[in-house]
Amino acid sequence: MKLVPRYERLQLQVHRFPTLDPSAIETCIAMLRLSNELTGAYEAHFSRHGLSQGRFVVLVQLFLAEDAGGTLSPAEIAELASCSRATMTGLLDTLEKDGLVSRVDHPEDRRMYSVHLTERGRDLMQGMLPDHYRRTAALMAHLSQDERDTLRALLAKVSAGVPALRDP
């Protein structure tokens, strides 16, 4: 579980730091804290199936791609999963070792291969996805459709501010 500061003590020094915007910090901390709760909860859920978030994302992307009749290369999965290709190599290594995916050589370009779910990997997804979807629905159960739309819109506004946070 990652580190997130608590809010209480902050009020004390608004006067010392003119750039301190209390409601911005409070809202930001609320997001970071929820984000930790969320990833922690998913991690707990996935680990009951022997997966991590990263491993799950790989499998579910393969599952979806397969359903759409396609296939994926490591680089494509990395792109879909927003991780580096180096990370993807490691994920695929352990998934292959566990017999959940297999690497299939590309017929023409010998630098590449495509990744396929094994029978076992497909069964795992089939077995866990209904529960997974049910849990995600339960997570959002307290929000109406309108509230969900509002939340997404507000998150998008925050997202627009991320470059200002990140860039030098």
Place this chain on the structure above:
Amino acid sequence: MKLVPRYERLQLQVHRFPTLDPSAIETCIAMLRLSNELTGAYEAHFSRHGLSQGRFVVLVQLFLAEDAGGTLSPAEIAELASCSRATMTGLLDTLEKDGLVSRVDHPEDRRMYSVHLTERGRDLMQGMLPDHYRRTAALMAHLSQDERDTLRALLAKVSAGVPALRDP
């Protein structure tokens, strides 16, 4: 940067999985994605000062505590930072090695000590906090006060659903 799935392909299989609630998933993914952007951006910002999120939280808590005239034990910092005491040991080790904090033995209880900012640690905080606060304010600049309040309220509603996501 952690892994977060993309949304597009999901629509294809609503019919196969009756428990799949598209707006729940879409909203959840939006949160996870923003959470990654956010922690990534903060990580980038902190690393320019030689810090990580965890290291920063320790220093800022010490800074705040000191300002309030108090002092903190490792366990108290761990509590404030929502991490385990074991993790705190590691953070304090590297912070001490970098000369940013010092450990001071408890006068009576030899199991304990208190953590203090060094001159260097204090200077680092003084120097970076104005910029840090400004960045956080900029992150939220696109949201009005009302929108921030709404966002926090919606996040709280999501938070209420976390147990349903986590528990077996």
Place this chain on the structure above:
DNA sequence: GGAAGGTAGTCAGGCCCCGAATCATCTTGC
């Protein structure tokens, strides 16, 4: 005063992820 149990901090080992460097292969331009 000494076992039983609680508490503070530490250690060892592990997972996940990354960037940089590397290897193999393909493509392009001459």
Place this chain on the structure above:
DNA sequence: GCAAGATGATTCGGGGCCTGACTACCTTCC
């Protein structure tokens, strides 16, 4: 046809954080 450069995947080294087992110390209560 062949060097030069691009591209896909991998390896290596390392950082950050976590958990679970452990040590040292204190407290309690008979």
